[in-house]
Amino acid sequence: MRRASARLVLLATTLLATTTACTQLVPGKPVAGEAVTRGTVDPGFIRGTDGGPIDQLAATAITDIDTFWQGAFPDTFDDPWQPLDGGIYSVDTADPSAKPPPCTEKATDVEGNAFYCPSADAIAWDRAALLPVLKDRFGDAAVVIVLAHEMGHAVQNRMGITPEAERREPQRFPTILTEAMADCFAGSFVKWVNDGKSEHLDIGSDTLDSALGALITFRDPVGTSPTDQSAHGNAFDRVSAFQDGYQQGTKFCAAMSVDNRGFTQQAFTSADDRDRGGNLPFDEMLEEITPDLDTYFKGLVTQAGKTWSEPKATPTEQEPDCSGDQGPVAYCPADKSVEIEVEEDLPELHAEIGDYATGVLVASRYGLAAMAAVGEGVEGDEAATGALCLAGAYTREVFTRQRGFGLSPGDLDEAVQVLLAYDYAARDATGSASIGPGFKRVEVFRGGVLEGTEACGLG
Incomplete structure (x- = not known):
């Protein structure tokens, strides 16, 4: 806290651009989480998979997220859901010989990251230094939330919120808005799971807390300027978007815009x-x-x-x-x-x-x-x-x-x-x-x- 002077008003947004690199760890307080799967899915459809427990969890999550959108997308947009046609990629960033996924030049570009690649309509993640860390610190639910968030960007792409649209109209589609919308979509998916509609996943109240702990970890560093092109939102904004999706559903998320969505992101206004x-x-x-x-x-x-x-x-x-x-x-x-x-x-x-x-x-x-x-x-x-x-x-x-x-x-x-x-x-x-x-x-x-x-x- 500090002595206030003339500064940003509540819920102002002026962010500019969107990036595909979306989920990166910053320091945060661990919150214990529990397993959320009841039976896993064969990860054989994942490109680059080692078939291990992390990719089994990811495959299970991706499968049920896709099932969710098969029903939610037509209900929300009156169009059929189109599954990802560019593939799902698991990257061992610790392996120098690993092949890079789309939107990257080398495997190490994925280190500590998970993202949706709009040009290829693909999702990729770091199997060595991201998903295992999330699982250890926050439980299985954190992995599920991350992948649901990335699929949310695929939904945006199908809505016409493409990189070209973001570059053409940066004030209409600032990064902080598209990230909040993806968090919102993830919240809607978790509510669907929590309602018992998922075939393989079971997320209860304890694991919801761990999921929010993970979102806090993905917040922007304190003091990030709201005009920063890579700003994704603070913890309060990200948790707010997730909870709105959980409570309001996908139609609410899809209607989010700079006209009806505000953010609390602030930069420091004094050196002290x-x-x-x-x-x-x-x-x-x-x-x-x-x-x-x-x-x-x-x-x-x-x-x-x-x-x-x-x-x-x-x-x-x-x-x-x-x-x-x-x-x-x-x-x-x-x-x-x-x-x-x-x-x-x-x-x-x-x-x-x-x-x-x-x-x-x-x-x-x-x-x-x-x-x-x-x-x-x-x-x-x-x-x-x-x-x-x-x-x-x-x-x-x-x-x-x-x-x-x-x-x-x-x-x-x-x-x-x-x-x-x-x-x-x-x-x-x-x-x-x-x-x-x-x-x-x-x-x-x-x-x-x-x-x-x-x-x-x-x-």
């Missing part, structure tokens, strides 16, 4: 913020955010015709226990205070994920304080949902500010990461009710970010 990686030190973060939260929620409560009493932000050396187990930050109904553990867990989480991981946890407890002030209950599932949603609404406020305390590039990604990994921000005032899985927590938070307090039933 860039040098800090967009993060304030732990103590400074608490000093900045607690009075800001007080001002924000005082405004909401006053607008509702109620009286706001500023919660006393109390630092503690141990995890708060004033009202059940809420994690390292707790709202204490008895004295209307917010206790913040400042010695171990919260500072470690701050250092591991970033300053807005701390921000989301504290904001959700102030959300409980606001709910209590307007006479709403602070116990149970509805309270847990409301607190998290209000943390999202506060996030919307600080993101859109032109001056004062505001978000830095990467803060929204930190929110997604902490919500996937922990349920602290989604617990009620007793700690006994919480929202799960992480996929659902991100959905609730997104509602507050995109719609404000109206999504939370307050204001």
Whole structure:
């Protein structure tokens, strides 16, 4: 977080071009995942396959993704689905003698990458340094999501969103939009699998969380300019697109455009913020955010015709226990205070994920304080949902500010990461009710970010 100045407004997009190189790893927090196959498919149709477990998983995914589009494409576009006619390629980038797939000059061009080649209507991936890494870090679901995303680009090609169209009308088809659409299509496919319609795949709530963990890994580096021709979107935008596809379906994805789709991608606007990686030190973060939260929620409560009493932000050396187990930050109904553990867990989480991981946890407890002030209950599932949603609404406020305390590039990604990994921000005032899985927590938070307090039933 940082002091805000005149900068990008919420959901602005100005990206320019599309590339075929689409899935490349950047550092991210691993999320455990489980196997998603119930029986595998012979990978013999994959060119360059070694017949091993990775290509068996990929073949299974590709087979069911193709089956999905056999039904979804006619329903969406009123045209029959045309399977890939350029082939599927598995490339051992560790083998100097490996043959290059289409759109490349040598096998090493595929290293750490998976992509759709529009000129050949083909999909290729690195069997040595990408898919095994995804599987080890995030489970089978990550491999499935990557391949569903690449098939999404094949769908775009059939829609007429070709490289020629992108070069001719870069403002109409910026890279960040086409990548979001592919993420959206992948989400629609996963919903189809989750509904039990897939012959070979079974993706439950736990593996959904791992899939989102993989999307975070594929985000743009923090501070990437929205005008960068290779920008693909931050974690918040990519997860948002995936969830929209999961919830809304392929017709929604196909209708995405620069006119109806916004993005939160930002570049750094100051050298100081860039040098800090967009993060304030732990103590400074608490000093900045607690009075800001007080001002924000005082405004909401006053607008509702109620009286706001500023919660006393109390630092503690141990995890708060004033009202059940809420994690390292707790709202204490008895004295209307917010206790913040400042010695171990919260500072470690701050250092591991970033300053807005701390921000989301504290904001959700102030959300409980606001709910209590307007006479709403602070116990149970509805309270847990409301607190998290209000943390999202506060996030919307600080993101859109032109001056004062505001978000830095990467803060929204930190929110997604902490919500996937922990349920602290989604617990009620007793700690006994919480929202799960992480996929659902991100959905609730997104509602507050995109719609404000109206999504939370307050204001």
